[in-house]
Structure formats: structure tokens, C-alpha cells
Amino acid sequence: MSQKSPPPDGPPHTAELPDYAERVLDVVERIPPGRVMTYGDVAEWLGEGGPRQVGRVMALYGGPVPWWRVVRADGTLLPGHELRALDGYRAEGTPLRDAGRAAEGHLPRVDMRRARWDGGHDAAAHT
Numbered sequence: 001m002s003q004k005s006p007p008p009d010g011p012p013h014t015a016e017l018p019d020y021a022e023r024v025l026d027v028v029e030r031i032p033p034g035r036v037m038t039y040g041d042v043a044e045w046l047g048e049g050g051p052r053q054v055g056r057v058m059a060l061y062g063g064p065v066p067w068w069r070v071v072r073a074d075g076t077l078l079p080g081h082e083l084r085a086l087d088g089y090r091a092e093g094t095p096l097r098d099a100g101r102a103a104e105g106h107l108p109r110v111d112m113r114r115a116r117w118d119g120g121h122d123a124a125a126h127t
Contacts, residue, residue, distance in 0.1 A: 017061060020049060024057040031069040033092040035117035036110055038073045045119050075109035082107050 017025070027042050039051035039058070058070055068078070068088035075097065077085050086107065089096060095114035099106045 020053070021057045021061050024049075024054055025061060025065050028058075028062070028065045028067065028070055030119075031066065031117055032120075033066075034094045034115070036069050036071045036094065036112070036115045037117055037119075038071055038112075040073065041116070041118070042070060071110050071112075073112070075112045075115075077107050077109065 023046055024042060027037070027045055031037055037045070039054040042054045043049045043051055054070070058067055062070070066088065068081075068085040071078070088094075089110065095111035096108040097111045099108050
């Protein structure tokens with residue numbers, strides 16, 4: 001699944017955002033440090049849209065939120081933003097898996113089994 005990466009410095013998170021974008025960014029802001037959700041997880045949690053719609057929101061508006069916490073289902077780092085994302089993961093203690101020698105750039109992946117967040121007890125309060 002090819003998602004566009006969020007811009008490092010996107011438009012500000014304001015009331016001017018489309019309603020769906022605002023809801024996506026609100027979910028992203030709830031993801032605890034050191035944890036991640038996939039694009040599809042965010043859409044499922046909201047009960048609308050899909051991974052591509054969430055990816056589009058993140059590409060257009062995700063800069064001001066912790067965008068590195070929304071990942072591809074396989075845990076690969078966001079193309080074009082790998083090093084910035086890796087800095088965020090390391091600073092937050094996000095579980096990572098070492099890359100094999102065959103992996104491009106030898107960059108680690110997010111350990112999805114350990115890092116994935118399902119919304120926890122806040123899930124009942126989502127919009």
C-alpha cells in the first residue's frame with residue numbers, strides 16, 4: 001500500500017480543517033508516545049474512510065501532530081522521512097526490529113506486534 005508521507009511542516013492544525021481531517025488528527029494526537037497505529041487502524045477506529053483517506057489527511061495536514069506514530073501495516077518507515085521518523089521512535093522508545101542486510105538502507109522497522117496501539121480504554125470515548 002503506497003501512502004504519501006506527511007510533510008514535515010504542513011498547514012497548521014486549526015478549525016479550518018475539513019471535519020474528517022480534524023477527526024483523523026485528533027486520533028493521531030491520542031496515540032501514546034512509543035506506540036503506533038496503522039493508517040487502516042485509524043480509519044477503523046473512526047468508523048469511516050480507509051487507509052488511503054487517512055494517508056491523504058496525513059500527507060496534507062499531518063505535520064503538526066506526531067505523524068511518525070501512524071505507520072504502514074508492515075512497520076516500514078515512512079518514505080522520504082525515515083530518519084526523522086526514526087528519531088521520533090528512538091526518543092519515545094518505540095519498539096523496533098533490526099533490518100536484515102537485504103533491507104534497503106538497513107533501516108529498522110517498527111515492531112508492530114509490540115508497538116501497535118488499539119485505542120486502549122479511550123476507544124469507548126472516540127468520535
